[in-house]
Amino acid sequence: MAAFSFDKLVIFGVGLIGGSLARALRERGAAGGESGGKAVGNAGSNAGGGARKVIGVGRTTASSARALELGVIDGAAALDDDRALADALAGADVVLLAAPVAQTQPLLERIAPFLDARTIVTDAGSTKADVVAAARVALGARIAQFVPGHPIAGREASGVEAALPDLYVDRNVVLCPLPENAKASVERIADMWRATGATVHEMAPPQHDRVLASVSHLPHVLAFAYVEQILQSRDAALRFAFASGGFRDFTRIAASSPEMWRDICVANRDALLEEIDSYTAVLAALRAAIEAGDGASLETVFARSRAARADWQHRAAQPAAANGGESSK
Numbered sequence: 001m002a003a004f005s006f007d008k009l010v011i012f013g014v015g016l017i018g019g020s021l022a023r024a025l026r027e028r029g030a031a032g033g034e035s036g037g038k039a040v041g042n043a044g045s046n047a048g049g050g051a052r053k054v055i056g057v058g059r060t061t062a063s064s065a066r067a068l069e070l071g072v073i074d075g076a077a078a079l080d081d082d083r084a085l086a087d088a089l090a091g092a093d094v095v096l097l098a099a100p101v102a103q104t105q106p107l108l109e110r111i112a113p114f115l116d117a118r119t120i121v122t123d124a125g126s127t128k129a130d131v132v133a134a135a136r137v138a139l140g141a142r143i144a145q146f147v148p149g150h151p152i153a154g155r156e157a158s159g160v161e162a163a164l165p166d167l168y169v170d171r172n173v174v175l176c177p178l179p180e181n182a183k184a185s186v187e188r189i190a191d192m193w194r195a196t197g198a199t200v201h202e203m204a205p206p207q208h209d210r211v212l213a214s215v216s217h218l219p220h221v222l223a224f225a226y227v228e229q230i231l232q233s234r235d236a237a238l239r240f241a242f243a244s245g246g247f248r249d250f251t252r253i254a255a256s257s258p259e260m261w262r263d264i265c266v267a268n269r270d271a272l273l274e275e276i277d278s279y280t281a282v283l284a285a286l287r288a289a290i291e292a293g294d295g296a297s298l299e300t301v302f303a304r305s306r307a308a309r310a311d312w313q314h315r316a317a318q319p320a321a322a323n324g325g326e327s328s329k
Contacts (some may be wrong), residue, residue: 004195006093014056014067018098019163022054024196027165055088067160089114097123102263108138122149127267128205144180147189169197176205213271223254
């Protein structure tokens with residue numbers, strides 16, 4: 001586990017992703033702040049030597065209050081309160097944006113006036129080209145302070161109650177450094193994620209978006225579409241009544257946040273449309289084989305897919321070091 005120390009970490013969106021980071025840094029030994037803290041009016045006063053505080057900023061007081069109650073954060077600030085927001089950001093080492101990607105630009109514009117020059121801002125968005133564009137507009141000449149990132153981890157459950165200290169263990173985190181980023185800033189964010197047990201990689205934003213459109217965004221669209229197709233049938237209730245293991249496994253991710261996946265689909269539309277078209281072509285070929293009764297073609301595709309998935313599952317089960325280590329690019 002990489003060493004990562006900090007005085008103050010500010011998380012915008014203390015749900016599954018932000019809450020799990022806070023819990024990981026606290027419960028895996030990197031954070032030592034007081035748990036079950038207080039609402040922020042004086043958050044900035046504890047930013048000095050070894051304070052190691054985690055401050056949450058939420059869209060609602062209820063979500064922040066719940067995070068405080070659970071001890072996930074030490075203090076909370078309201079997004080619409082200038083004084084509390086300024087106090088929360090004063091002396092912050094790192095700011096994490098863990099909100100839907102469509103909120104990136106307004107959030108950055110909101111916090112930009114209160115950012116210290118030494119504060120590093122990063123994000124957890126599932127798309128990167130749009131996030132980088134938003135950051136450039138919002139931060140302008142201060143873009144060097146923004147290190148784009150994406151922890152590839154999650155659950156179908158959402159909210160701070162779903163946060164886990166081990167969510168990122170042996171999971172991949174992709175950083176998409178900008179030409180303006182100082183190497184030390186990128187390495188600092190990498191160390192933060194390594195401290196959670198994650199393996200850190202680097203990609204260019206367009207490459208990230210193409211890869212994730214294939215292995216993350218398309219599967220979610222398919223799961224939502226499959227449930228929608230059943231809902232539109234005349235005997236939907238009967239079908240749901242007899243749904244079992246295959247339905248459960250295939251549709252698990254359809255329980256994910258509609259707001260988040262709406263934003264992801266719109267933000268990554270070009271890469272996602274390419275994946276949908278490619279998938280539709282494969283599905284059409286399978287349909288033709290089924291219509292023709294071509295069992296040999298079906299078995300060939302099914303066997304090839306089964307072998308590929310078994311190989312992926314075997315590699316995914318190996319320790320991180322055997323899969324490219326902590327700094328793959």
